[in-house]
Amino acid sequence: MKEKNYLINNRLFDSYLERMNFLNEVSIDYPGAISFGSGRPDKHFFNVQGIISCFHDFAASEGRSEQETAEFYDSLGQYNKTKGIINDSIAKLLQNDENIKIDPEDIILTDGAQEGMAVIINTLFENREDVLLVSDPSYIGFVGYAKIYGVPIFPVKREKDCIDLEHLDASIRQLKKAGKNPKVLYEVGDFHNPTGAYMPLEKREALIELAEKHNFLIVEDNPYGYFIYDTQKIPTLKALDRYQRVIYLGSFSKTIFPSIRLGYIAADQEIKHRGRKIKLVEEFKKTKSFTTVNTSTLLQAMAGSYLHKQDYSLVKPCEKKIAALRQKRDTMIGVLADRFGDTGPYAGKVSWNKPAGGFFLVIDLPFKVTEDHLRRCVEDYSVIFCPMSFFCLNEEAGINRIRLAFSNLSPDKIEQGMEKLSAFIKAH
Ligand SMILES: Cc1ncc(COP(=O)(O)O)c(C=O)c1O
Numbered sequence: 228m229k230e231k232n233y234l235i236n237n238r239l240f241d242s243y244l245e246r247m248n249f250l251n252e253v254s255i256d257y258p259g260a261i262s263f264g265s266g267r268p269d270k271h272f273f274n275v276q277g278i279i280s281c282f283h284d285f286a287a288s289e290g291r292s293e294q295e296t297a298e299f300y301d302s303l304g305q306y307n308k309t310k311g312i313i314n315d316s317i318a319k320l321l322q323n324d325e326n327i328k329i330d331p332e333d334i335i336l337t338d339g340a341q342e343g344m345a346v347i348i349n350t351l352f353e354n355r356e357d358v359l360l361v362s363d364p365s366y367i368g369f370v371g372y373a374k375i376y377g378v379p380i381f382p383v384k385r386e387k388d389c390i391d392l393e394h395l396d397a398s399i400r401q402l403k404k405a406g407k408n409p410k411v412l413y414e415v416g417d418f419h420n421p422t423g424a425y426m427p428l429e430k431r432e433a434l435i436e437l438a439e440k441h442n443f444l445i446v447e448d449n450p451y452g453y454f455i456y457d458t459q460k461i462p463t464l465k466a467l468d469r470y471q472r473v474i475y476l477g478s479f480s481k482t483i484f485p486s487i488r489l490g491y492i493a494a495d496q497e498i499k500h501r502g503r504k505i506k507l508v509e510e511f512k513k514t515k516s517f518t519t520v521n522t523s524t525l526l527q528a529m530a531g532s533y534l535h536k537q538d539y540s541l542v543k544p545c546e547k548k549i550a551a552l553r554q555k556r557d558t559m560i561g562v563l564a565d566r567f568g569d570t571g572p573y574a575g576k577v578s579w580n581k582p583a584g585g586f587f588l589v590i591d592l593p594f595k596v597t598e599d600h601l602r603r604c605v606e607d608y609s610v611i612f613c614p615m616s617f618f619c620l621n622e623e624a625g626i627n628r629i630r631l632a633f634s635n636l637s638p639d640k641i642e643q644g645m646e647k648l649s650a651f652i653k654a655h
Contacts, residue, residue, distance in 0.1 A: 236375065238374055238375050238376075238377060239375060241374050243367075243370070243371065243374060243620065244371055244374060244375070246598075246617040247367055247371070247617065249598060250264055250265075250601075250611075250613060250617065253601065253602065253605055253611060254611060256605075257605045257606075257609065257611070259609060260605050260609040260610060260611050261609060261610050261611070261636065261640055261643060261644035261647065262610075262611040262635075262636075263610070263611060263612050263613070263630075263631035263632050263633070263636070263644060263648070264611040264612060264613050264632065265613075265632060265635070266420065266586040266587060266632040266634050266635070267485070267632075267634060267635040268480070268481050268484065268485065268548075268586075268634055268635065269548070269551065269634060269635050270484075270635075271551075272484075272547065272548045272551070273484040274484075275484065275486075278483065278484075278487075278529055278530075278533050279529070281529075281532050281533050281536050282528060282529045282532045282533070284532070284536075285528075285531075285532030285535060285536070286299050286300060286528075286532075303524045303525050303528050304524075304525075305524070306520060306521060306524075307521045307524040308521060309335075309512045309515050309516045309520065309521050310332075310334065310335045310336065310508070310512050310515075311334065311335060311336025311491070311521070311522055311527060312336075312524060312527050312528070312531070313336065313527045313528070313530060313531035313534070314331035314332070314334040314335075314336070315331045316530075316531045316534045316535065316539060317331070317334050317336070317477070317491050317493070317534075318330070318331040318334060319534075319539035320534055320539050320540065320541065321475075321477075321493060322539075323538075323539050323540045324453070324540055324541060324542055325452070325462075325463050325465070325466055326462065326466045327463065327465050327466050327475065327493065329475075329493045329495055330495065332508070333493060333494055333495040333506070333508050334491055334492070334493050334508070335491060335492045335494075335508055335511050335512055335515060336489065336490075336491050336521075336522040336527055337489075337490045337491055337492060337515070337519075337522055338488050338489070338490070338519050338522050338523070339478060339480060339485075339488045339489065339490045340368075340448060340450060340476045340477065340478035340480070340490035341368055341372075341490070342490065342515075342518070342519060342522075343476045343490050343491065343492045344368060344369045344372055344446075344448070344476070345372050345376075345518065346492065346511050346514045346515050346518065347411075347446055347474060347476075347492065347511070348369075348372055348373050348376050348378060349376065349514045349518075350507075350510050350511050350513075350514045351410060351411055351444070352373075352376065352378045352410070352411075354408070355379065356406060356407050356408045357378070357379070357407075357408050357410045357411075358378075358379045358380070358381050358402055358407050358408060358409045358410060359373050359378045359379065359380045359381070359410070359411050359412075359413065360380075360381050360383055360395065360398070360399070360409050360411065360412040360413070360443070361380060361381070361382060361383065361412070361413050361414075361620070362382075362383050362384070362385045362389070362390035362391075362414060363382035363383060363384060363385060363619050363620050363621055363624045364385070364421050364422065364615060364618035364619045364620075364624060364625050365382075365413060365415075365618060365620075366413075366415055366419075366420045366421070366448065366618070367617070367618055369413045369446075369448065370413075370620070379407070380620065381398060381402060381409065382619075382620040382621055382624075383395045383398050383412075384624070385422065385424075385624075387424065387580075388424050388425065388426060388427055388430065389414075389416065389419070389424055389426040389427070389430050389434075390412075390414060390434070392430060392433055392434060392437060395412070395434075395437060396437060396441075399437075399441045399443070403441075409441065409443055410443055410444065411443060411444045411445075411446055412434075412438070412443055412444070412445050412446070413445075413446045413448065414426075414434070414445060414446070414447060414448070414464070415447075415448045415449065415450075415451070416431060416447060416449070416461075416463065416464055417449050417451055417452035417461075417463065417584065417585070418451040418452070418454065418582060418583070418584040418585025418586070418587070419585070420450075420451070420585070420586070420587060421587055421589070421613070421615060421618045421630040422580075422587070422589055422630075423580055423582030423584075423585050423586075423587040423588055423589060424580075424582075425458065425461065425582075425583050425584060425585075426461070427461070428461050428462070431461065431462070431464050431467055432467060434464065435464060435467055435468055435469070435470065435472055435473070438470070438472040438473075439470045439472060443472075444472060444473075444474055444496070445464055445468075445472055445473045445474070446473075446474050446476060447463060447464040447465055447473050447474065447475050447476065448476040448478075449463060449475065449476065449477060449478075450477075450478040450480060450481050451481060451584060451585040451586060452584075453481070453482055453541060453542065453545045453549070454481065454545065454548070454549055454552055454584045454585055454586070455549070455583065455584040456549065456552065456553040456556060456582075456583055456584050457553070457583055458583040458584070463475065465493065471495055471496050471497070474492060474493070474494045474496070474507075475492070475493040475494070476490065476491075476492055476493075477490055477491045477492075477493065478490040479530055481586075482541045482544070482545060483530060483533065487526055487529065487530055488522075488523070488526065489522065489526055489527065489530050492508070492511055494507045494508045494511060495508075496508075552586070552633070552634060554638055555633040555634070555636065555637075555638055555641055556581075556582065556588065556633050558633075558638040558641045558642055558645075559588055559631065559633045559641050559645055560579070560581055560588070561642075562641075562642060562645035562646060562649060563577075563579050563590070563645065563649070566645075566646075566649040566652075566653075567649070567652075573653070576593045577590065577591070577592060577593065577652060578590070578591045579591065586632050586633065586634035587630050587631065587632055587633075588630075588631045588633060589615065589628055589629070589630055589631075590628065590629050590631065590652075591627055591628050592627050592628065592629065592652060592655075593627070594627065594655055595626045595627060596614045596615070596616065596626065596627065596628070596629055597614070598614070600614070600655070601613075601614060603651075604648070604651045607651070608647040608648065608650060608651045609647060610644050610647045610648045610651065612629045612630070612631055612648065613629060613630045613631075613632070614628075614629055614630075615628035615629060615630055616628075618630070631648075
């Protein structure tokens with residue numbers, strides 16, 4: 228038989244993409260291990276039945292006769308608008324919870340934020356000169372897709388609380404000098420995955436000014452913004468955006484549940500193309516019509532009826548989740564303080580952050596963390612963590628650090644897992 232070596236996109240073998248497979252495989256090989264590896268939300272807060280019954284209530288209400296209710300259900304079976312059917316509800320939600328004013332026509336519903344990322348990348352990148360800027364480390368979902376699609380990516384250093392703006396400025400100048408076009412910056416300002424950082428207000432403002440100065444777009448991905456534990460809410464980049472530089476990506480995976488697979492892009496940009504003014508969202512729509520045609524009408528209707536019931540705000544329904552997540556974070560930090568705190572022999576050698584929100588905590592270790600360490604930690608201590616280098620384009624950027632997700636385990640399990648992880652750290 229002839230060798231079929233031409234069938235696969237070679238970029239899939241990029242070592243960056245292989246790392247996540249490795250983590251998944253470890254989780255599958257050791258199902259009994261306590262996993263701080265993945266930032267899944269806690270299933271105890273999913274309330275799937277509640278959403279379904281809210282949907283049925285909505286279908287039967289609104290003064291509909293029995294016949295009209297039946298027609299309402301039937302209408303959900305058909306293909307539907309590519310941009311979505313609950314755009315009005317999303318616009319109200321963004322206005323109420325984020326103070327983002329956006330025309331419903333500038334919103335496009337997607338199959339999770341992940342599809343939004345693919346739509347944005349496919350729509351905006353064509354030339355080899357167009358460069359995607361990302362802070363290093365960054366969320367692997369966006370960077371991974373860009374890699375598969377072959378987008379040139381430039382990693383920018385991170386400071387403790389966000390992207391290093393000076394390095395960003397210098398990198399853009401350097402790229403332009405080399406004939407490149409730094410076109411889009413991807414950032415998670417609210418409780419960044421993987422570092423947990425909350426970008427300060429003045430740096431948000433400075434970033435938007437930089438985008439205006441250097442003529443690039445910012446993709447603001449915000450799945451964790453609701454989950455604030457002990458700090459004041461900071462406006463999103465989109466809420467601060469005076470220049471229409473920010474494309475906003477939303478997700479219901481953490482506020483409702485992930486299987487609803489609903490996200491959205493809010494993009495009010497008008498761009499010039501061959502002398503014509505066009506709406507960016509209409510180009511996203513074109514791309515989406517050739518990928519998923521439209522986002523499930525049924526799932527949109529479910530989310531829409533839930534939003535209707537909650538008066539188009541998710542602040543209140545997230546309160547219980549926030550309290551539980553805060554407790555989980557504090558449990559994790561409690562064990563770390565106990566094992567590696569100020570007065571003990573490890574003081575100053577092992578340090579960690581106290582994320583003000585989100586799902587992730589980062590530990591700085593006095594040794595380089597490799598895949599081999601992860602394997603040994605699972606085999607000998609039954610605990611899974613995520614080496615920070617897995618999220619880094621420049622692997623050295625995260626070589627002494629690990630990311631722990633505290634979202635999906637009970638406080639008891641977190642305590643048990645952290646005791647074991649502490650023993651692993653001490654042994655190394
Ligand atoms: C930063 C970030 N963006 C997006 C997503 C995925 O969102 P969705 O489930 O809506 O595709 C995640 C999920 O972990 C994430 O951490």
